[in-house]
Amino acid sequence: MAKTRAPYSDLVAGYVTSAFANDQFKVKTPGGDELTIKTNSATYAEQSRNLGDGWTNPPKGYQDMLTEGQYVFAFGLWYPQNGAEFLEAKHLMFPATSKDDYVFEAADWWVNQVREIGDFYLNGQFGDGDIDFRKYRTKLFLDGSRVDESIEVKQPMSRTVYGFAPTHLMAESGNTRQETDTISRTVYGFASAYLLTGEDRFLEAAEKGTKYLQDVMCKRDREGIVYWLHAAEMQDDGSVKDILPSQFGDDYGAMPTYEQIYAIAGPTQTYRISGDPAILSDIEKTIKLFDNYYKDNGPQGGYYSHLDPATFSPTAESLGQNRAKKNWNSVGDHAPAYLINLWCATNEDKYADFLAYTADTIADHFPDYENSPFVNERFFEDWSHDQGWGWQQNRAVVGHNLKIAWNLLRINSIRPSDKYVKFAEKIAAEMPKVGMDVQRGGWYDVMERLTKPGEKTVQYGVTIIGPINLAGGAPYHSSQVYARNLTAFLQNLVKEGKVRPAESDDIIRDTLLTQGGEVTNGRVREMLGLPAAVAAQ
Numbered sequence: 001m002a003k004t005r006a007p008y009s010d011l012v013a014g015y016v017t018s019a020f021a022n023d024q025f026k027v028k029t030p031g032g033d034e035l036t037i038k039t040n041s042a043t044y045a046e047q048s049r050n051l052g053d054g055w056t057n058p059p060k061g062y063q064d065m066l067t068e069g070q071y072v073f074a075f076g077l078w079y080p081q082n083g084a085e086f087l088e089a090k091h092l093m094f095p096a097t098s099k100d101d102y103v104f105e106a107a108d109w110w111v112n113q114v115r116e117i118g119d120f121y122l123n124g125q126f127g128d129g130d131i132d133f134r135k136y137r138t139k140l141f142l143d144g145s146r147v148d149e150s151i152e153v154k155q156p157m158s159r160t161v162y163g164f165a166p167t168h169l170m171a172e173s174g175n176t177r178q179e180t181d182t183i184s185r186t187v188y189g190f191a192s193a194y195l196l197t198g199e200d201r202f203l204e205a206a207e208k209g210t211k212y213l214q215d216v217m218c219k220r221d222r223e224g225i226v227y228w229l230h231a232a233e234m235q236d237d238g239s240v241k242d243i244l245p246s247q248f249g250d251d252y253g254a255m256p257t258y259e260q261i262y263a264i265a266g267p268t269q270t271y272r273i274s275g276d277p278a279i280l281s282d283i284e285k286t287i288k289l290f291d292n293y294y295k296d297n298g299p300q301g302g303y304y305s306h307l308d309p310a311t312f313s314p315t316a317e318s319l320g321q322n323r324a325k326k327n328w329n330s331v332g333d334h335a336p337a338y339l340i341n342l343w344c345a346t347n348e349d350k351y352a353d354f355l356a357y358t359a360d361t362i363a364d365h366f367p368d369y370e371n372s373p374f375v376n377e378r379f380f381e382d383w384s385h386d387q388g389w390g391w392q393q394n395r396a397v398v399g400h401n402l403k404i405a406w407n408l409l410r411i412n413s414i415r416p417s418d419k420y421v422k423f424a425e426k427i428a429a430e431m432p433k434v435g436m437d438v439q440r441g442g443w444y445d446v447m448e449r450l451t452k453p454g455e456k457t458v459q460y461g462v463t464i465i466g467p468i469n470l471a472g473g474a475p476y477h478s479s480q481v482y483a484r485n486l487t488a489f490l491q492n493l494v495k496e497g498k499v500r501p502a503e504s505d506d507i508i509r510d511t512l513l514t515q516g517g518e519v520t521n522g523r524v525r526e527m528l529g530l531p532a533a534v535a536a537q
Helices: 109-126 180-197 200-217 257-263 265-274 277-294 317-322 328-332 334-346 349-365 398-412 418-434 476-493 506-511 522-527
Strands: 009-021 024-028 034-038 044-047 071-081 084-094 096-098 177-179 218-220 226-228 231-234 240-243 325-327 378-380 395-397 446-448 456-459 462-465
Touching (some): 109 200, 180 200, 180 257, 200 218, 200 265, 200 277, 226 277, 257 265, 257 277, 257 328, 257 334, 265 277, 265 334, 277 334, 328 334, 328 349, 328 398, 334 398, 349 398, 349 418, 398 418, 476 506
Parallel strands (some): 034 084, 044 084
Antiparallel strands (some): 009 024, 024 034, 071 084, 177 231, 218 226, 231 240, 325 378, 395 446
């Protein structure tokens, strides 16, 4: 029998190279492999469909659709046969009605899609009532309904900045927290929906959302700067609790640049439509915040990634791992989030200069092609590489590499530079080879920067493996068994929406590791050298 990854469920995408005959066809994947795909009497097909559309059959039977050059997605199971392997397709999807006639190239495709997305959020957040951003909640279920909004407060707190109090005094929130950057991105979406559709409900939502951000999340300083809260928490009595420092993981307790950047993404897009001078004033004063506090005005240049929320210093010891650091988000996110739209709205040279400054900084410091096909994204103050930070370590975000190429070319159209074009072309040449899923299409999220596809390498004494198809190493049936066991465990653990107490069930008790700040599991206590737990009386 052939050495195979099968049987397991998988997806193959590619162009048909051998037309359908004898219940099979061949495709060439984005990575260049030619693979055999078979069908049977249970195989079915559909046409790619837009949001809001019902099931759509292809214009012809799938057998007639599978002609040379047609792009197809095939979902199925891999099987070994005669020293080779093939995919038995269960489900086929065609993004084109015929060769080169892709459904998403229809004139109204993206207009219809943004309309569906906009209406989803309007209905999910505000229902049939008025667009009132006091009702906005960060978390929605996939059907658009809002997650339970219950809140348990350990100690009441007035409308003061949240985050400087000891952790044990902080509120434990359900879904009453409104995050500034989330609202701002939603506002950006509403404003963009209006620009594409011209439908007034989206403009109303964008303008009301912008006004809400200005009234609730925006803080105007006597120095003539503006800064934005991380979030606000809605209280049962109708009051609002301010949360200035970030509550997110590795940014906790600081003011990351990207949160301030994305706070003005929505208002800037709204300003493109309305030209409201009050919006422009808050945007300009936020840029003053960037220039006065986040910018390294010394010889190194660039923008720091975090400020201390009490002193507004980027070098405060309290910032810990974020002290005196720079990264992609602090330098590059200005352009796509708001700055290009601000230039489009005003055509002012000072914003074109700002764009060129960010592009120059990226082009000068981010390439690292002697060591990796990916850019380096995190830096110390002097632009030496920071490859030990938080979750990222020496990893690449594939989307950041692609975003750099996109924005360099956008900025090049305003302030032409050969180095922008050459850098973008280098990214375009490298990313498909290392960042793309060569079998299924699409792009990976995060990758080790030192990974070589299909190879095993050793760096700094660490062995890094680069399997091209990691999913293929997991047998189909063992994955099913694991999923079933996990589902059964969770169904036993949670009853009527509540976690059952450990003493109610032997399985729950034996799998419980810690409770109330104590290690409760006997075997774990023994491994840690702790005395046996005292049984409850």
